[in-house]
Amino acid sequence: MPDEQTIPEDEILKQRTDKLKRLREEEGYDPFAHEQWKKEHTLDFVRENFSHLAPDDRDDTEIITAGRLMTIRRHGKACFANLADETSSMQLYLQLDSMGEEPYNFFKKWVDSGDMVGIVGNPCRTSRGELSILVTRCVLLAKALRPLPEKWHGLKDTEIRYRQRYVDLIANPDVRNTFRKRASIISTFRHVLEAHGSIEVETPTLATLAGGANARPFSTYHNALGVNMFLRIAPELYLKRLIVGMLGRVYEIGKSFRNEGIDIMHNPEFTSMEVYWAYANYVDIMNLTEELVVASADAVGGRDVVYQGTPISLHPPFRRATMAELVKESTGFEICAVDDAQARDFARKKGLDVDGKESRFIILTELFETFVEDKLIQPTFVIGLPTEVSPLAKKNPEDPNFTNRFELYICGSEVANAFSELNDPLDQRERFMDQLKKKEAGDEEAHAFDEDYINALEYGLPPTGGLGIGIDRLTMFLTDSRSIRDVILFPTMRPKA
């Protein structure tokens, strides 16, 4: 908390602060005293209902609206201004004659661009053809002490855009639009999931064990309990406990946290939606995934998307192919024709870094990541991931080296991960043991051993299909956003020194 009155260091802030002081002293007017303004019309409403007005026409309807003054053009006894609200923006026409001398002069003297104002007036169209509001009353609702970013170029500095998102949102209406679309996507998810009888639940983000994914967690300490705790890396294991508990179909939309690097596709905290359906398998879930992605696309602009210049077709059905097929297609590697040593030889020839202990299934996964992943531009369900890298997925009974699991790739990036859930507690214990060995061998991302989760499975998890979708990434593709930071309101930033 700043002590006393912090002296504003920059000139415009100083001037505006002084102006506020004079406004209070000379006019006895406190712009921050307002508690409300009964805004009855949005600017979109005016646009939708009065676009028929011809030049120089005016409608008698009284509009009561409010917003931020973005620009003011003063012309002596008349002014034009641009008002922006949460829906749109519109020109204001302020005249001495229609407002009265005193209120008009008050506006001219005390109101600045950036200020929040309440407006009463009539819809009109100026002789130059611009739909406007002819103002009869303008109430200063809150004063802006800092100037708006440049009106023509807007705010471009990425650092300020992310650190002071409020300024970004004022200056760049497209950014507001991106976050509205993000909200639509999440709302579409809820709508689709609930139409399928799923209920929304909340499970711990703070827990004594971080499971459900292979990732490093953030750790913290609970003082009263005297124990180390972790921020969750995925909600999966809790959600499946709820299926054991007979909730039938559950989903959760929320944050998970991974203590990893920050880049164009990764933020330490991110939003995912995970859903689990009792009595469903991974094929049912693949259909659900398609439905969710398509419904989201429909909600924000359609199934023909352009991402960073590349057309993406989100018309179902999406391509479905196994990891083994895709790797064979692009490298010639045939998993069923080689043993581990031959697989490693193949990988070495392809230039992969091989330490000599990898199984052919690990090699398959690495070949996929190196030679296939980036090329999956159009939506593709990659099916049949190796059991070795899928500690929570049910094995394929026809080939237990693989699981009934898929990942959805769009634009070379993993957007969804799903499988028929492993519900055999004995098998699950073995998988955890295998992960424990990997952890002991130095793999910091190996899955933690969760004894209580095994305990839950011992009560009986029905056959279940589960899915996780990265909301941030899906939003990126549907809003043509280059960086994950463009779809997270307040992305993680290093504190300024």
Added chain:
RNA sequence: GGGCCGUUAGCUCAGUCGGCAGAGCACCGGACUUUUAAUCCGGGUGUCACAGGUUCGAUCCCUGUACGGCCCA
């Protein structure tokens, strides 16, 4: 973690082969009752990211640091 690039006025950006720091917008004062990047007249508001070094002199050259961006792992 490695490499490259950036940091100059509130914003968008020039610039100085090392010699008083620049523009547009914004802002301040004035004129103007149909403008919309309004116009006209007048006004420059700055720790050139930070800390060292070289130099008569550094915003510029060198080194380091911070923050950001891009690429790679």
